[in-house]
Amino acid sequence: MTPGGAPEAQKKRSTENGSSDAKSAEGGPLIVEDSVFTGAEHDPDFVKQIIRYGGKDVQTCLQCGNCTGVCPVSLKTPYKTRNLIKLCQYGYKRIFFTIPWICAGCHRCHEHCPADINPAEVFVAIRHIEVREKGVPRFIRDSTALILRHGFGAIPSDDIKRYREKEGMPPLPNTLPGYRKVLSELEALFRKTRFTELIGLETGEGAAGERKARERGGEASK
Amino acid sequence: MRYSLFVGCTIPNRFPGVENSTRVILGPDHLGAELVEINEFTCCPALPTFYSTDRVTWLVTAARNLVLVQDKNADLVTMCNGCFSSLLKATEELENVNKCNFVNAALASVGKQYRGRLVRREGNRSIYEPVRVRHIIEALYTDFGREGIADRVRHPLSGLRIAVHNGCHFLRPTTRTSVDDPAKPVMLDTMVEAAGATSVDFPDKQACCGAGGGIRLQVPKLANAITKDKYECIHAAGTDAIVTGCPYCLYQFDHAQKDLKVHPIPVLHISQLLALAFGVDAEHLGFEWHFVAVRPFLKKVDAVGVV
Ligand code: SF4
Ligand code: SF4
Numbered sequence: 001m002t003p004g005g006a007p008e009a010q011k012k013r014s015t016e017n018g019s020s021d022a023k024s025a026e027g028g029p030l031i032v033e034d035s036v037f038t039g040a041e042h043d044p045d046f047v048k049q050i051i052r053y054g055g056k057d058v059q060t061c062l063q064c065g066n067c068t069g070v071c072p073v074s075l076k077t078p079y080k081t082r083n084l085i086k087l088c089q090y091g092y093k094r095i096f097f098t099i100p101w102i103c104a105g106c107h108r109c110h111e112h113c114p115a116d117i118n119p120a121e122v123f124v125a126i127r128h129i130e131v132r133e134k135g136v137p138r139f140i141r142d143s144t145a146l147i148l149r150h151g152f153g154a155i156p157s158d159d160i161k162r163y164r165e166k167e168g169m170p171p172l173p174n175t176l177p178g179y180r181k182v183l184s185e186l187e188a189l190f191r192k193t194r195f196t197e198l199i200g201l202e203t204g205e206g207a208a209g210e211r212k213a214r215e216r217g218g219e220a221s222k
Numbered sequence: 223m224r225y226s227l228f229v230g231c232t233i234p235n236r237f238p239g240v241e242n243s244t245r246v247i248l249g250p251d252h253l254g255a256e257l258v259e260i261n262e263f264t265c266c267p268a269l270p271t272f273y274s275t276d277r278v279t280w281l282v283t284a285a286r287n288l289v290l291v292q293d294k295n296a297d298l299v300t301m302c303n304g305c306f307s308s309l310l311k312a313t314e315e316l317e318n319v320n321k322c323n324f325v326n327a328a329l330a331s332v333g334k335q336y337r338g339r340l341v342r343r344e345g346n347r348s349i350y351e352p353v354r355v356r357h358i359i360e361a362l363y364t365d366f367g368r369e370g371i372a373d374r375v376r377h378p379l380s381g382l383r384i385a386v387h388n389g390c391h392f393l394r395p396t397t398r399t400s401v402d403d404p405a406k407p408v409m410l411d412t413m414v415e416a417a418g419a420t421s422v423d424f425p426d427k428q429a430c431c432g433a434g435g436g437i438r439l440q441v442p443k444l445a446n447a448i449t450k451d452k453y454e455c456i457h458a459a460g461t462d463a464i465v466t467g468c469p470y471c472l473y474q475f476d477h478a479q480k481d482l483k484v485h486p487i488p489v490l491h492i493s494q495l496l497a498l499a500f501g502v503d504a505e506h507l508g509f510e511w512h513f514v515a516v517r518p519f520l521k522k523v524d525a526v527g528v529v
């Protein structure tokens with residue numbers, strides 16, 4: 001009803017981008033202020049678990065909303081940082097397992113948080129819990145598999161190799177024969193920390209495994 | 223100046239020109255820094271993949287990279303905000319004695335130990351400090367400064383309007399440290415101005431590119447929606463190019479523009495921009511791997527240059 005002033009237009013733009021993108025992006029339930037959750041999603045230990053995996057005590061959050069106000073993801077999706085922290089306070093753990101990992105880790109929220117919560121680190125803790133209780137997202141398994149196999153998260157194309165030669169750049173470390181030792185160190189460390197087990201990385205598959213990782217690789221191997 | 227370049231995953235595989243430009247501008251023909259080559263680095267490792275799933279594996283893997291530099295009497299220099307954030311954060315966590323001991327117990331299985339860099343001896347005590355992890359923008363700004371860079375400029379980019387994009391992990395690499403003022407950063411703008419170009423102002427200048435934390439990998443539409451707002455501000459300000467210090471932000475601005483089908487604005491890494499200003503021929507700088515054609519920008523560079 002108000003004539004379309006600048007703030008109105010701005011608001012409209014964010015909402016349009018926001019809801020349509022978030023829905024089409026993952027199609028899950030939208031988390032909004034007045035959603036009702038049942039006891040089924042509830043876990044009374046969630047707050048403690050978050051602390052165990054390195055997050056702050058979410059019960060000290062003041063629900064001021066500063067984090068939502070500065071968060072690039074909150075601006076574009078129904079996932080508002082303050083609401084997510086509230087869900088943590090209430091112990092609604094399983095809801096998080098349906099949300100994609102879309103915190104940019106930009107730490108803007110922390111910069112503006114009067115209670116020193118650092119929501120980004122809370123979400124890191126929740127990802128730790130999800131990986132252990134629900135499973136590992138595919139993009140994580142694919143990119144860690146590439147790193148285990150090549151030391152780096154991507155493989156250079158032939159034209160990039162030619163460019164390096166032409167420009168007289170030193171060869172990429174993982175194309176040198178000595179790099180095998182590095183890969184075996186990496187594998188030993190991943191076994192030591194039980195990361196191989198956690199992520200479900202099969203090792204020692206040779207070329208066939210490499211091809212599989214490439215086929216599955218999506219953006220990570222492009 | 224002794225630097226060990228940590229090139230990471232994205233640069234050598236997507237934008238090899240960024241690595242080459244950095245080597246050229248730091249090399250003997252220009253800034254004359256000494257580069258210490260290390261051939262045993264791995265992925266930094268990436269925060270969204272490792273830090274999100276297992277903090278211990280993240281720290282052990284990062285520490286292994288840091289060990290390789292600790293005895294080289296060189297600063298580790300990255301050209302990527304992601305590597306910068308991951309490795310700097312690791313040096314901070316390793317200052318905690320318990321964590322460091324724990325990590326060293328794991329590293330012992332591959333014959334390594336993280337101590338940090340030896341600064342001096344007091345009697346028979348050795349004093350160590352954390353390995354110095356630095357970002358190329360900060361290294362150029364602090365070690366050479368505006369004058370030092372401007373001195374090397376043979377082809378001033380006068381009249382060209384540049385939108386700088388610092389990127390979140392350059393501004394807030396860790397919760398403890400910032401190298402530039404996150405609210406009003408100056409380093410990248412200063413480097414652009416040292417090249418003779420104008421760094422333009424636009425609303426919400428420090429906004430996120432949208433790609434970080436695995437968003438680009440998982441929900442590219444969301445990444446692009448975030449980029450779109452920033453792109454619109456940059457476009458409205460009238461700019462000839464976007465310049466960043468991060469290959470992933472570069473990738474995002476480059477790709478998003480293609481996906482969004484908007485009026486294309488070329489995207490360059492600061493090392494590439496400085497190489498052009500130092501008079502390096504553009505054919506060496508790997509622009510063929512950029513999605514938005516850089517040629518229109520290069521034409522303007524040729525037109526303004528006073529050689
Ligand atoms: S800024 Fe901090 S205190 Fe305020 S709602 Fe967000 S997490 Fe809670
Ligand atoms: S760190 Fe995550 S939650 Fe915090 S402002 Fe950035 S995207 Fe939002």
